[in-house]
Every structure is written in C-alpha cells, then in structure tokens.
Amino acid sequence: MRMFYLVCLVWNASLCFYDTAQADSPWKIGMVLCLSGECAFDGHGALKGAQLAADELNKGEGVLGRKIQLVPEDTAEAVSGAKAVSAFQKLLLDPEIKYFIGPSWTPGGLALAPLAARRPDLIITSPSLGAAEFHKAGDNIFNARGVDESASRALARLAIDKGWLRVAIWSSQQPWEQAQGNFFEAEFKKIGGEVTLKIEGLPTITQLKTEAAKVLASKPQAVFFSIVVQQGIAAKALRQLGSNLPIIATYIGQTGIKEAQGALEGALMCTIANASPSFVERFKNAYPEEKAVEAIPAIGYDALMMYAKAVTTAGSFETAKVGHELRRMNYKGESGSIKFDSEGGAIRETQFMLIVSDKQAPLELVSE
CATH class of the missing domain: 3.40.50.2300 (Response regulator)
Known part of the structure; x- marks a missing residue:
C-alpha cells in the first residue's frame, strides 16, 4: 500500500513538473x-x-x-x-x-x-x-x-462573358500551374470556348519569345496564364512582339508584376482572399x-x-x-x-482583380 501511494505521489509530481515546464x-x-x-x-x-x-x-x-x-x-x-x-x-x-x-x-x-x-x-x-x-x-x-480551381473556372466564364471565345492557354509542367490550365480548359470548352493553343513547357525556361510567337500565331482573342514562375517574362515577351491581347491569370503576384516591367498592366486575375x-x-x-x-x-x-x-x-x-x-x-x-x-x-468566395499601376485592385471598383 505504501508503495502504491509512493508511485502515485511520484506520478503526480511528474505531471506537475511537465505542466510547469511546458x-x-x-x-x-x-x-x-x-x-x-x-x-x-x-x-x-x-x-x-x-x-x-x-x-x-x-x-x-x-x-x-x-x-x-x-x-x-x-x-x-x-x-x-x-x-x-x-x-x-x-x-x-x-x-x-x-x-x-x-x-x-x-x-x-x-x-x-x-x-x-x-x-x-x-x-x-x-x-x-x-x-x-x-x-x-x-x-x-x-x-x-x-x-484555386474555382478561380480558374470563374476566369473561363468571365472570358466568355467578355466575348473572348478563342483563348490560348499558357501553362507549364509545374503541378499547380498544369492543374489550373486544365481546370480553365475544361470549363472554357464546356461553355463553348475554343482553345487555340496550349503551352505546357518546363517552368525553368527563361527565354520565351518562341513560345510567345506561337501564342500569337494561333490568333487568340485573349491569353490565359496559369504560369506564375514565368508570368512576368511571358507577359513581357508577348508585349515585345507587339501584342495587346488581354491577359487573364489565376494568380498574379508582386514578383511577376516586377519582372513584367509594366507588361501585366490591365491584366485580370481572380483571387479567393483579400x-x-x-x-x-x-x-x-x-x-x-x-x-x-x-x-x-x-x-x-x-x-x-x-x-x-x-x-x-x-x-x-x-x-x-x-x-x-x-x-x-x-x-x-x-x-x-x-x-x-x-x-x-x-x-472561400472568388473576386476578380485588375492590375492597375502594379497593384491588385477590385475589378468592380475600377469599372465604376
């Protein structure tokens, strides 16, 4: 019996020590x-x-x-x-x-x-x-x-609403980027859109003029970016070839905006948080x-x-x-x-954003 009480005393003391130490x-x-x-x-x-x-x-x-x-x-x-x-x-x-x-x-x-x-x-x-x-x-x-699946699908519907029925998809083999390209494509085709070209290159490529030329040759009415790593240099490559095509993207971050040097101005994106x-x-x-x-x-x-x-x-x-x-x-x-x-x-709920002066701005506020 004394041993039982001794064990209990030691156990309780260890618990107290643990609680105090924590x-x-x-x-x-x-x-x-x-x-x-x-x-x-x-x-x-x-x-x-x-x-x-x-x-x-x-x-x-x-x-x-x-x-x-x-x-x-x-x-x-x-x-x-x-x-x-x-x-x-x-x-x-x-x-x-x-x-x-x-x-x-x-x-x-x-x-x-x-x-x-x-x-x-x-x-x-x-x-x-x-x-x-x-x-x-x-x-x-x-x-x-x-x-982001909901955002990519929402952008496909927005493209149709704006009359952009022919869209080129610029994606990559990076898992998230590839998935968003697939989500956009599935939704866009389901509601009657035509994908003129789909690029799924390596996300590490930094020279993208050839890809940009292929996009323009497919004669789209807009370009969808699921790329994030390359979005700045891709946008710049399109603009350097004289393109003024609308750019829509699942996500546009400050790194891409900085690398684009103004080429992403006016681009549309869809966010799920602010x-x-x-x-x-x-x-x-x-x-x-x-x-x-x-x-x-x-x-x-x-x-x-x-x-x-x-x-x-x-x-x-x-x-x-x-x-x-x-x-x-x-x-x-x-x-x-x-x-x-x-x-x-x-x-989360989706919200459309516009790149204005290198910052994200709610589309409805810019449109007012």
Whole structure:
C-alpha cells in the first residue's frame, strides 16, 4: 500500500513538473515557407503576417500563458519540393514543434503532405498553396487559403462573358500551374470556348519569345496564364512582339508584376482572399518597407490566430483536441471568413482583380 501511494505521489509530481515546464517554455511554431527563389514573396509575406500575430499575442499573456516563437526554415519550392522535405525534417528534430505553417506553393505541399499525414501528432496549415491534394492527404492537414480551381473556372466564364471565345492557354509542367490550365480548359470548352493553343513547357525556361510567337500565331482573342514562375517574362515577351491581347491569370503576384516591367498592366486575375484595410495598416506600420500588401500576409496572420483560438477553446495544446476545434471553427479573419470543409480546405468566395499601376485592385471598383 505504501508503495502504491509512493508511485502515485511520484506520478503526480511528474505531471506537475511537465505542466510547469511546458508553461515556462515558448510555444514553437515551425514555419516551412519559401524564403528564396520565385516563391519567396509569398513565403516572406506569410512569415511576416504570422510574426505580426505572434507579436500581438505576446504583448499579452501569449496563449495559455505561453509566448509564441516562430521557427522558420526555407523550402525554396517554386519548382521542386525536395528542399521543403529537408526543411520539414529538420524542424521535426525539435520534439517541441508540433504545429506548422506552410508550405508556400504546391510543389512543397505535394511533397510534404504524405509525410505530415503519417504524423497525426502534428498539425500543419498552408497559408498560400491552392491544391486540394495537399489538405486531402490527412485529417491533420489544413489549407487556410482554399483551392484555386474555382478561380480558374470563374476566369473561363468571365472570358466568355467578355466575348473572348478563342483563348490560348499558357501553362507549364509545374503541378499547380498544369492543374489550373486544365481546370480553365475544361470549363472554357464546356461553355463553348475554343482553345487555340496550349503551352505546357518546363517552368525553368527563361527565354520565351518562341513560345510567345506561337501564342500569337494561333490568333487568340485573349491569353490565359496559369504560369506564375514565368508570368512576368511571358507577359513581357508577348508585349515585345507587339501584342495587346488581354491577359487573364489565376494568380498574379508582386514578383511577376516586377519582372513584367509594366507588361501585366490591365491584366485580370481572380483571387479567393483579400487583406482587410485594418490589417494592411497594421502590417505597414510593422513593416514600413512593404509597399504592396496582398492576401498571403493576412492569411499567415489568420493561420496563427486560428491556432491560438483553437488552443484556447480546447484549453490544451494537444493536437487531437486542437484539430477538432479547427474543423468546427468559423473564423472571421483579416483575410476574410474562414471555415474548413470536411477535408480541411478553407471555403472561400472568388473576386476578380485588375492590375492597375502594379497593384491588385477590385475589378468592380475600377469599372465604376
């Protein structure tokens, strides 16, 4: 009997020690994001957005008494997921890291999803990739941005509405870019459109005048870009050949706009998230060097805030309990309302945007 009481005493003491040690330690969040290469704009944006959320929470008591510490690793995943796997595995060496934000783009997401799915003790949420295959891989995997299929299909319908019945598709062999080209093509043909040419080259090619000439020779009324890595140089190649064809794209980021040197002015895109004015103001105050604030920093902010809310509601850092809270959460965030579907993808509404003076502007506001 004395031995029983002694064992109980030691067990309870160990629990108290564990709870105290956990409360005294920071809550580490692994940030597996693209911090170099063509996708770095999105990765740095998400990291800064999450850091803003962490700073705001840390000004108080943190989350359940623990301060937040972001631990970033570069995935450099624009065309390959190999470095994303290395970054993820490096962060897994720290047993305190059970929560992750990332990766940034589909190559990293498709590479990490099977690894994350085999670790149900972890939770990972992407702030920026738009492929459903990522979050469908496991119950512990979430996508706070939502999928881009709806945007690509909406652009096909917009093209028909504008009378552009003949469209060339400029895609690539990069998984996300190829998928968006296929979504646009399927929707466009279904509603009576004609695809004059479909390019699916390597995403690493930087000399695109030959491809641009082929596009113009097919005599389209508009060009659809599912390319992101090459969109700036592709747009510039078209304009240098004298083309004034309308350009429509699933996504146009600041990296592409900068590389295009004005060639993407007037291009149409479709977004599934936007940063709130309040967030833009706070973000620019925290990072004065940021001139253009798109949706990804706001989604990075929301991803961390959703973790914090789920942990607080669960009253625990246990990932099983927190995952349950995330799945039933209806979050009013800085990037819009976020509610996950049964597979972990955010349900979002589409909005058309126009590139005006190298910035994204809502189409309905520009048209008024």
